[in-house]
Amino acid sequence: MKIQRITYLSLGSNQGNKLDNLQKAINAIADKIGAVQKVSSVYKTASWGYEGEDFYNICIQISTYLQPESLMERLLQVETDLGRVRSNSDNYTDRNIDIDILLFDDEIIFSKTLKIPHPRMLERKFVLVPLEEIAKNSIHPVEKKQLHQCLKNCTDDSLIEKLPDQLIRPIPLSEKYNYIAIEGNIGAGKTSLVNMMSDEFNAKVVLERFADNPFLPKFYEDKERYAFPLEMSFLADRYQQLSDDLAQFDLFKNFIVSDYYIFKSLIFAQVTLQKEEYALYRKMFDIMYKEITKPDLYIYLYQNTDRLLENIKKRGREYEQNIEAEYLQKIHDGYANFIKTEQHLNTLIIDVSELDFVENNHDYEEILKKINLS
Structure with a gap:
C-alpha cells in the first residue's frame, strides 16, 4: 500500500483569465497528482518583485503518494500543460500559472533542486494568508510555530484583497x-x-x-x-x-x-x-x-x-x-x-x-x- 502524504501548494496567476487558470490547475492536480482536500479563498495582490498585473493567489491541501521530487516534476508538467513558458532569466515575470510546494507533511528538505518548506513563504502575505485559512493550526517544521502565529509575525505590509469568487474542489x-x-x-x-x-x-x-x-x-x-x-x-x-x-x-x-x-x-x-x-x-x-x-x-x-x-x-x-x-x-x-x-x-x-x-x-x-x- 502506498503511503499518502499531506502537502500544501501555493497557486498564482496574473495573465489571461486568472480564475480559469487556477481552476484548470486545481483540476489537473486532482487528475495527475492527488486528491484535493481543501481550497482556500481567492486573494488579489500586487505583483511581487516587479511591475506587472495583479495576481490571483490561492493555497490548496492535497493528499498524494508521490515523493517530493516526483511531486515537483508533476507540478512542473502541469504548468507546462497549461501553457506556462519559462524564461532563462532569474527575474520575476508575468505567468498564467505558478505552482509552489510550501509544506510536505512535516519534512525539511534541502537539495539542489528542492527546498521544503518553501524558503520565502514566511515573508509573503499572498502565501501565508490563504495558507493560514486552510491550515491555521499546522506547524511550520523549521519555525516550530503554528501558521496563524507565523502570519501574525509576518512583516510583509502588502495589501491583500479577498475576492468573492469561489473555486471548485474536485471531489475524489x-x-x-x-x-x-x-x-x-x-x-x-x-x-x-x-x-x-x-x-x-x-x-x-x-x-x-x-x-x-x-x-x-x-x-x-x-x-x-x-x-x-x-x-x-x-x-x-x-x-x-x-x-x-x-x-x-x-x-x-x-x-x-x-x-x-x-x-x-x-x-x-x-x-x-x-x-x-x-x-x-x-x-x-x-x-x-x-x-x-x-x-x-x-x-x-x-x-x-x-x-x-x-x-x-x-x-x-x-x-x-x-x-x-x-x-x-x-x-x-x-x-x-x-x-x-x-x-x-x-x-x-x-x-x-x-x-x-x-x-x-x-x-x-x-x-x-x-x-x-x-
Whole structure:
C-alpha cells in the first residue's frame, strides 16, 4: 500500500483569465497528482518583485503518494500543460500559472533542486494568508510555530484583497463513492485496475478467491460434469466473502473496490449450466442477491475477444489456456444482457480494448476521469 502524504501548494496567476487558470490547475492536480482536500479563498495582490498585473493567489491541501521530487516534476508538467513558458532569466515575470510546494507533511528538505518548506513563504502575505485559512493550526517544521502565529509575525505590509469568487474542489472517488464493483470478461484487467485504484485511494480491496476453488481446473477439463458444483461453490464463496467484507469498513478505509459483483455468478451460470440445473441455481441466487449490498457504481470493462485471448495467454494460467473465443463471447453477451435489463445499478461501461492502463499512466488517468464523470 502506498503511503499518502499531506502537502500544501501555493497557486498564482496574473495573465489571461486568472480564475480559469487556477481552476484548470486545481483540476489537473486532482487528475495527475492527488486528491484535493481543501481550497482556500481567492486573494488579489500586487505583483511581487516587479511591475506587472495583479495576481490571483490561492493555497490548496492535497493528499498524494508521490515523493517530493516526483511531486515537483508533476507540478512542473502541469504548468507546462497549461501553457506556462519559462524564461532563462532569474527575474520575476508575468505567468498564467505558478505552482509552489510550501509544506510536505512535516519534512525539511534541502537539495539542489528542492527546498521544503518553501524558503520565502514566511515573508509573503499572498502565501501565508490563504495558507493560514486552510491550515491555521499546522506547524511550520523549521519555525516550530503554528501558521496563524507565523502570519501574525509576518512583516510583509502588502495589501491583500479577498475576492468573492469561489473555486471548485474536485471531489475524489473516495468521497464520491463508498463501494465500486469492477467486472469484465476473463482477462479484461479488472483485478489489475482494482489493485491500482486501491493504491491510489487507499481503498479496501475485495478480490475474488477463484484460485482457492478446487472445481475450476476440473471444470475446464470436463465442463458438463463439473459445471454445477463449480457454480454453486462460487456462489456460496462470493456470497460469504461479500457479506463479510461489506458488513463493515476498515477503521481507516471507508472506500471499497472489488473485482467482482455477486451477479457475476448468475451470468456464468447461464452460460455453463443445463436448463434444470440453472432453474435450481436461480432459486438459490435470488435468495442471496436480496441480502447483498449493492455497489454505488458498477463498472464493466469491455475488451474485444482477440485482446482477451492475448491477455489470457500472457498471464499463463494453465487451466485457462484452452478457453475458446465462443465461450468468451457468451460471457460478454450475458454481461450485456444483465447491464441492459438491470435498472437498479449505477452502471458505467469502459472500452479498454485499445488501452494499456497497467503500463501507460495516461491510459489509467483516462479511466479515472471517466469514473469521476459518471
